Amino acid sequence: MAEQAPGVRIGGLTVVYKTPAGELPAVRDVSLTLEPGSITGIVGESGSGKSTLALSLLNAVQPPGRISAGSVEIDGLGNVAALKGEELRKARGRHIGYVFQAAQNSLNPLKTVGKQLLDLGRSHGVEDLRGLVRDAKELLGRMGLDGARVLDSHQHELSGGMRQRVGIMLALVLNAHLVVLDEPTTALDMITQANILKIVREVHAERGLTTLVITHDIGVVAEVADRLAVMYGGRLVEQGPTREVLGSPSHPYTKGLINAIPRLVGDIDEARALPGRPPTLATVPKQGCVFRERCALRMDVCDTVDPEAVAHGPRIVACHAVTVKEHA
Amino acid sequence: MSATLIPESASAAGTMRRNFWRGVWRVMKRKPSRMAGVVIVVGFAFMGVFGPMFYPDHLPGDINQITKPPSWEHWFGTDPQGRDVLALVITGSRYVLLCAAVTAVITVVAGTAIGLFSGFKRGRWDTVLMRITDMKLTIPGLPLLLVLATVWKFGSPMQMGLVLGLLGWGGVARAVRAQTLSLRERGFIEAARGLGLSTTHIVSKELLPSMAPYIAMNMLISVTGAVYAQVGLFFLGVLPYESDNWGVMLNLAVFQAGAMIQPNALGYLLAPLLAILLLTLGIVLVVDAMDEIFNPRLREE
Numbered sequence: 001m002a003e004q005a006p007g008v009r010i011g012g013l014t015v016v017y018k019t020p021a022g023e024l025p026a027v028r029d030v031s032l033t034l035e036p037g038s039i040t041g042i043v044g045e046s047g048s049g050k051s052t053l054a055l056s057l058l059n060a061v062q063p064p065g066r067i068s069a070g071s072v073e074i075d076g077l078g079n080v081a082a083l084k085g086e087e088l089r090k091a092r093g094r095h096i097g098y099v100f101q102a103a104q105n106s107l108n109p110l111k112t113v114g115k116q117l118l119d120l121g122r123s124h125g126v127e128d129l130r131g132l133v134r135d136a137k138e139l140l141g142r143m144g145l146d147g148a149r150v151l152d153s154h155q156h157e158l159s160g161g162m163r164q165r166v167g168i169m170l171a172l173v174l175n176a177h178l179v180v181l182d183e184p185t186t187a188l189d190m191i192t193q194a195n196i197l198k199i200v201r202e203v204h205a206e207r208g209l210t211t212l213v214i215t216h217d218i219g220v221v222a223e224v225a226d227r228l229a230v231m232y233g234g235r236l237v238e239q240g241p242t243r244e245v246l247g248s249p250s251h252p253y254t255k256g257l258i259n260a261i262p263r264l265v266g267d268i269d270e271a272r273a274l275p276g277r278p279p280t281l282a283t284v285p286k287q288g289c290v291f292r293e294r295c296a297l298r299m300d301v302c303d304t305v306d307p308e309a310v311a312h313g314p315r316i317v318a319c320h321a322v323t324v325k326e327h328a
Numbered sequence: 329m330s331a332t333l334i335p336e337s338a339s340a341a342g343t344m345r346r347n348f349w350r351g352v353w354r355v356m357k358r359k360p361s362r363m364a365g366v367v368i369v370v371g372f373a374f375m376g377v378f379g380p381m382f383y384p385d386h387l388p389g390d391i392n393q394i395t396k397p398p399s400w401e402h403w404f405g406t407d408p409q410g411r412d413v414l415a416l417v418i419t420g421s422r423y424v425l426l427c428a429a430v431t432a433v434i435t436v437v438a439g440t441a442i443g444l445f446s447g448f449k450r451g452r453w454d455t456v457l458m459r460i461t462d463m464k465l466t467i468p469g470l471p472l473l474l475v476l477a478t479v480w481k482f483g484s485p486m487q488m489g490l491v492l493g494l495l496g497w498g499g500v501a502r503a504v505r506a507q508t509l510s511l512r513e514r515g516f517i518e519a520a521r522g523l524g525l526s527t528t529h530i531v532s533k534e535l536l537p538s539m540a541p542y543i544a545m546n547m548l549i550s551v552t553g554a555v556y557a558q559v560g561l562f563f564l565g566v567l568p569y570e571s572d573n574w575g576v577m578l579n580l581a582v583f584q585a586g587a588m589i590q591p592n593a594l595g596y597l598l599a600p601l602l603a604i605l606l607l608t609l610g611i612v613l614v615v616d617a618m619d620e621i622f623n624p625r626l627r628e629e
Binding site: 058060063089090091092093094098100102105106107108109110111119120123124154155156167170171 | 514520521522529534
C-alpha cells in the first residue's frame with residue numbers, strides 16, 4: 001500500500017449549528033494534530049463537541065450544522081473541509097474509516113452483513129469483490145468472530161459486541177489508514193469493552209493506522225491512547241501525552257475530571273464530583289473562558305479574555321491560571 | 329479462524345439473489361393463505377388479459393333465458409338480455425383491472441418519488457412539494473369525478489386510471505415522506521453516508537427496501553380505492569355505459585333487473601360484488617406476504 005498512516009492537522013476548526021438564537025458554535029477554534037501512527041483520545045462530557053469534531057474529519061456535519069472556519073488537513077487528501085461531492089464520498093470509507101457512535105445501530109436491519117459489505121465495495125468501485133469478502137472474513141477472524149457466519153447474518157442475529165466489531169470491520173476493510181472511533185465501547189459490558197479495545201490496539205499496530213478515539217470514559221483513553229485531548233464546551237482545554245495529562249493534569253477541568261473518578265482503594269468520598277453543570281450550546285459564554293463558572297482558579301481576566309492554547313513542553317493548555325503559573 | 333475459509337463456489341452476488349427467491353418461497357409456504365392470495369391475484373391478472381379473448385365482442389343474448397337464477401348452464405344466472413353473467417364478469421374485468429393497475433402505478437410511483445425526494449432533501453423543495461400535496465389533498469375526489477364525468481365519458485380505462493391516480497398520490501407522498509424523515513436519522517443511514525456510499529445507493533437500496541411493505545400497503549389501499557371509485561361511478565349511473573364493466577353490471581342489476589326485489593336477478597348482482605371481494609382479499613393476502621419478504625426479522629423460523 002502506498003498510503004501509510006496519514007497525519008492529520010486540524011487548524012482553527014469552528015463548527016456552528018444554526019438555532020433560533022443564531023449560529024452557535026459546538027466546536028470553537030480547535031487545533032489538534034494527529035501524528036502518523038498514533039492513537040489519540042478525545043474525552044469530554046456529553047455535549048462538549050466531541051462527536052461534532054469527529055464528524056468534521058469526514059466533513060459530515062449534518063445541517064443545521066456547518067464548518068464555518070478552519071481546516072482539516074489529512075495527508076494524501078488535502079483539506080477535507082473543502083472537499084465536495086464525489087471526491088468527499090470517495091474519501092469516506094476508503095481513506096477515513098469511521099466507526100459510529102452506537103455502532104450497534106449502524107447496520108441495515110434488512111440486509112445481511114455480507115450484502116452490506118458488497119454494497120460498500122461496489123460504491124467504492126472495488127473490482128475484486130471476492131478479495132474484499134476474503135479480507136472481511138480475515139478481519140472478522142482477527143476479532144474472534146466466525147467470518148462466514150457473520151457475513152451471512154442479519155443485524156438482529158448478532159450481539160451488541162459482535163455488531164460493534166462488524167462496524168470496525170466495515171471501517172477497515174477498504175484499507176482506510178485513518179480510523180475514527182466514536183464511542184466505540186459505549187453500551188457494552190466490561191469484558192466486551194476490554195476485548196474491543198484490545199482489538200483496536202492490535203489492528204492499529206498491525207495495519208499501521210492513525211486512530212482517533214472519542215469517548216467520555218477516561219479509562220478507555222488510558223487503555224489505548226498515546227495522546228489525550230480534553231474537550232469542554234467546544235474548546236480543547238488540554239492536550240498532551242496520555243500519561244502526563246492523566247498523571248499530572250494542569251487544566252483545572254482535567255484535574256476535576258480525574259478527581260471525580262472513584263479509586264479502587266481508599267474512601268469512596270475522596271472522589272469529588274465537579275460542581276455545576278456543563279454548558280449547553282446556548283449557555284456557552286460568548287467571551288472569556290468557557291470553564292470559568294465551575295473553575296476553582298477563576299481570575300478576573302477569565303471573564304473577558306478567552307485563554308489561548310499555549311504549549312508547555314509536549315502539553316498544550318488553554319488556561320490563564322496555568323499560563324500565569326508557568327511564567328511566574 | 330482464517331484457516332476455516334472455504335473457497336466460494338458461486339459469486340457472492342449470485343448466492344444473495346438465490347437466497348432471496350428461496351426466502352420468497354419459504355414465506356409463501358409458511359401460510360397457505362398467501363399462496364391463495366397469489367393464486368387469486370394471478371388469476372385475476374390472467375382473467376383481465378386473456379379472459380375477453382374467449383368471448384365475442386358482443387355477447388350473444390338468449391331471449392328464452394332472460395334474468396334466470398344461477399344454474400349449471402349459467403353459474404351466476406343471466407341478465408335481462410339473456411347474456412351469461414359469468415361471461416359479463418370476465419369481459420368486464422379488463423376495464424376494472426387495467427384502471428386499477430394504472431391507478432396503482434401512478435399513485436405509488438408519484439407518491440413514493442415525491443415523498444422520498446421531500447423527506448430526503450428537506451429544505452425549500454420539501455416545503456414547495458408538501459404545499460402542493462396539501463393542496464391536492466384538499467380536492468374532494470368524488471365531486472370532482474362527478475363533474476369530470478359530465479365532460480369526459482371515461483370510455484378508456486387508461487383515462488379513468490389516470491384521473492384516479494392523479495387524485496390518489498397525495499396520501500402516499502405524505503406517508504412516504506414521514507417514513508423517510510424518520511429513517512434518514514437512523515444509525516445505518518448515517519453509517520452508510522460515513523462509509524462513503526452514494527446518495528443514489530442510500531435512497532434506492534437502503535431507504536426504499538425499508539419502506540417496501542409500507543408502500544405495498546398504500547398500493548393496496550389505492551387499488552381497492554380505485555376499484556370502488558370507478559365501480560361506484562358506474563353504479564351511480566353518472567357515466568354512460570360505453571363499456572362492459574362491473575360497475576355497469578351493478579347498476580343494471582339494481583335498476584334494470586331489479587335485483588333488490590327479484591330473487592332471480594340476485595346472481596347478476598352478486599357476481600361483480602363477489603369478484604371485487606375476491607380481488608381485495610387476494611391483494612390483502614399478497615401484501616401480508618410482502619411484509620415478511622422484506623423484513624428478515626419476521627422471516628425467522
